[in-house]
Amino acid sequence: MRIKLIQDIIDILRCKKTIMPKKINLKVPEECKENIFKLENGGILAFNYEIFNDIVNYNKSADVSLFYNKLDTWSLKDCFEERFNKQMSFLKDKFIPLVEANDTICDVGCASGEFTFEMAKYCREIDGYEMSQKMVDWANNYAKENNVLNAKFYQGMCESIDYQKQYDKMALMGVLTYVFEDSKAETAIKNIYNALKPGGYLIYKDNTNETENNFYFFGPSLDYKMIARSKKNILELFKKTGFEVVNEDIFHRLKFKNMTSNENEPVELISLGLILQKTI
Numbered sequence: 001m002r003i004k005l006i007q008d009i010i011d012i013l014r015c016k017k018t019i020m021p022k023k024i025n026l027k028v029p030e031e032c033k034e035n036i037f038k039l040e041n042g043g044i045l046a047f048n049y050e051i052f053n054d055i056v057n058y059n060k061s062a063d064v065s066l067f068y069n070k071l072d073t074w075s076l077k078d079c080f081e082e083r084f085n086k087q088m089s090f091l092k093d094k095f096i097p098l099v100e101a102n103d104t105i106c107d108v109g110c111a112s113g114e115f116t117f118e119m120a121k122y123c124r125e126i127d128g129y130e131m132s133q134k135m136v137d138w139a140n141n142y143a144k145e146n147n148v149l150n151a152k153f154y155q156g157m158c159e160s161i162d163y164q165k166q167y168d169k170m171a172l173m174g175v176l177t178y179v180f181e182d183s184k185a186e187t188a189i190k191n192i193y194n195a196l197k198p199g200g201y202l203i204y205k206d207n208t209n210e211t212e213n214n215f216y217f218f219g220p221s222l223d224y225k226m227i228a229r230s231k232k233n234i235l236e237l238f239k240k241t242g243f244e245v246v247n248e249d250i251f252h253r254l255k256f257k258n259m260t261s262n263e264n265e266p267v268e269l270i271s272l273g274l275i276l277q278k279t280i
Contacts, residue, residue, distance in 0.1 A: 026219050029058050037258040037267065043219025045256060045267065049180060052216035059222060066178060067223040072134045073112040076174070083271065084114075086251040087173070087205055090273045091115060094247045095169075095203040098275075099123055103168035108158050108192060109175030113139035113151065119171070120151045128153040129161050159184040163195035170196050173205040176234075177226045180216070185229070186237060193241045196278045202243065204274040205251070208234060215267060228269045242280035249273040 026044055028036065032055055037045040046052040068074065077084040096119070099105070103123040107116040110128030112135040120126045130136050130153060139153040156162075158175050170192055179185045196202060207228040209215050215228040235245065251271040258264040 026055065026222075027059050028055055033260075037256060037264065038260045039217075039219070039256050040259055041220045043217060043224070046216040046218070047213050049182075049214070049216060052180070052218060055218055056225065065223055066225060067221070068178065069132060070223070071132070073138045074135060075112070075114055077114065083252060086249075087273065088115070088118070090205075090249050090251070091118065091203060094249075094273075094275050095119075095171075095201065096122055098201050099169055104165065105169045105171065106163070106167045106195065107171040107173075108161065108188070109172060110139070110153065111135055111174075113142065113153065115171065115173060116151060116153075117142075117148060120148055123150070123169070125150045125152075127151075127167075129156040129158070131155065131157050158188040159191070160187075161191060163191065166195055166197045168197055168200050170200065170202045171204075172202060175206070177207045177228065180225070180227050182214075182229075189237060189241050193243065193278060198278060200278050201246075202274075202276045202278070204238075204272075204276060206234075206272060208270055208272045209268060210270065211267070215269065231270065231272060234272075238274075238276055242278060243276040244279045245274055246277050247275035 025042065028044065032051050035046065035051050039045055044055060046055065076087070099119070099122045101122070101124065105119055105123050105126040107119065107126060107128045110116045110130050113128055116126060116128045116139070128139060128151065130139070133155045136153045136155045143151045143153070158179065172192060176185045176188065179188065192202060207226060208231040209228045210231050212230055212232065214230055217226045217228070238245070251273055254269045255266040256269065257266045
């Protein structure tokens with residue numbers, strides 16, 4: 001337990017300058033207070049998009065743009081090394097063995113290429129798409145400076161990318177947790193399905209939960225928001241689209257307690273990893 005606490009402190013210190021802005025007291029409309037969890041870290045958890053969106057809009061006198069859009073580069077390893085190691089192990093153990101030397105891969109929501117450059121070692125070429133132009137520029141510069149000739153990076157939102165080719169393999173890791181509208185998440189998955197060759201594989205990782213509902217998190221700072229979708233619903237969406245799950249893992253679990261009431265059981269967030277195959 002002591003070792004784990006020390007590691008958590010180290011992870012927070014590493015990440016503090018990039019994603020640990022000053023905590024603030026979120027303002028919550030009176031009519032929303034009975035329908036949320038107030039979390040120990042000062043943030044809130046809502047159980048439907050409308051209430052979540054009302055609270056975000058209620059705080060818009062300040063800057064509520066996503067923290068991610070303010071960064072030049074992003075490293076999961078620098079912020080949460082243990083989580084990074086589990087995700088990288090899943091990639092290397094379950095996805096990379098499926099990759100062939102002549103494959104083309106697309107990494108959707110690639111950030112500054114932390115996992116993209118690892119996949120580039122095993123394929124003919126890889127394209128990374130990322131919503132942040134700053135990170136696209138950083139990744140392309142890194143590829144040039146380090147002579148990674150088979151990796152190219154482009155700006156694009158996951159739900160509106162105009163794929164110019166079909167790929168043998170694709171990746172969607174840590175992306176849909178920042179896509180709050182279900183319709184946009186569904187469009188992103190359908191577009192990936194259409195861009196993937198028949199029989200191709202997709203590696204997926206995201207925050208989910210094991211209830212029937214989506215969890216919407218806001219805070220503890222004004223620029224941190226995320227969604228943990230129902231695992232059941234996301235699996236049904238993949239199946240409906242034409243994917244089959246061929247491998248599954250859970251990287252970590254986090255429990256959140258309602259600080260304003262002792263009547264509610266804590267809710268649990270799970271970090272889910274999947275390998276899916278296009279079957280139709």
